[in-house]
Amino acid sequence: MLAIDRSESTFLYSQVIDLIDEQLRAGTLRAGDRLPSLRRMSDKLEISIPTVRQAYLELERRGRIEARPKSGYFIQPKRQNRLVKVGCKTCQPTEVSCRNLIDRVYAGIHKPGVLPLGIANPCMASPATKTLHRAMKRVMSRAEDRSLNYAPTEGEPGLKRQIAYRYLNHGGAVDPAEIIITNGGQEALAIALQAVARRDDVIALESPAYPGMLELIESLGMLALEIETCPVDGVSIDALSEALETHDVRACMLSSSVNNPLGSVSSDASRERLVQLLESRDIPLIEDDVYGELVYDGPRPKPAQFFSRKGLVLTCASFSKTAAPGYRVGWLLPGRYFEASSKLKRALSCSSGLLTQMTLTEYLASGDYDRHLKRLVPVLKQNAARMTAAVEQYFPANTGISAPKGGSVLWLELPRKVNSEKLFDAAIEHGISIMPGDVFTAGRRYRNFIRLSYGHPWSEAIEQGIEVLGGLVREMAD
Ligand SMILES: Cc1ncc(COP(=O)(O)O)c(C=O)c1O
Incomplete structure (x- = not known):
């Protein structure tokens, strides 16, 4: 029962803080939860709105809650980003041989x-099932035979116009x-990679890197040069600059x-x-911008493309x-490599599916895509806070946890004794899938790291899964 004691000498706003702290200790309130609005809290406690505001401001100053415009106040995880260092200072170009591990992990x-x-x-x-299905129905009801046909090699013009229009809005x-x-x-x-590089070429990429990039480098017989990457601010331009002095880098591939x-x-x-550095040396940059729209706070990062001269x-x-990952629709803005890229597209897959391209054209044009993103991004941010809190509760205290600014995954540094491949096997036995750290490196650098995804509606089952995983990690760490 929430109550304020007016006879006490303690300030009313600090009593509000104590009440919230008590709820946090009891587990009634958890990271990711929304606090009652100023008005609701003031009604409930029979105190003024400015008093509640003062309490919330103080909690915000202490980093315990966060104010989100038009959404309210949210509980923050207690400790964040204890990942001190990741990546490697001086790496050598390395042959990638991650396929066996990746095959096992994907299975x-x-x-x-x-x-x-x-x-x-x-x-x-926060799936967009209904609105996307409606868009597809509208397309099918008017497309007649066209939607069954081949799309142009370079794609449906209407969709390309919609994509270009979005870029205009991003400056x-x-x-x-x-x-x-x-x-x-x-x-x-x-x-992109085949348009700019050949077998045996050295490709610089972040460490850790998206496994799909490593698989591409492996299958094309190229070499990976991993560059130190900060868990908060991304790839180190100084480390990259140093690497370019030492190695003959053919291209960079960076998220x-x-x-x-x-x-x-x-x-x-x-x-x-980054673009200035690379273009001054005539080195192409392949930028992976698949998560650009999923940044939690502030404006969307400007694609590096916009800085290219x-x-x-x-x-x-x-x-x-x-x-919709199942639609398999993406795009490439290849800059001066347009002709080579267009030829590669035709040689590799002729063109992409037309019905899904037409559906996305309709979806973007109707405004439903933007409305969906407005709902999705706050859900992801809230899931990040919930998963962080669950890891803090169930994993050993010396677990390092990333503080993602976007996307849908946490990167964890486990105690040194934990081998994440073995943890992967044990977790699958318990019906839980995770990504072991070594699929994110060519050089076996992340043996005691894992990636956990929070791209699902939050549920009891996920909470329990984290508890089971935490137990397995503790056993392995002992
Ligand atoms: C960083 C990154 N780039 C590219 C991709 C591939 O995206 P798509 O599913 O559109 O092929 C993924 C998918 O996991 C990814 O995480």
């Missing part, structure tokens, strides 16, 4: 019935004719907006510096993380 995470903490699937945290002018629609972001990355698995976001200024930036993006 595990796609097993029916497992708790899917392994797959990064942010849009499923960059893109000609729709410069866009190539692909089968998801992965095909965009594959085309320069939101890194997967770190959730780090580099600043626009840092991305501008020489056309050496190739931007890869996708609707997989924001709307």
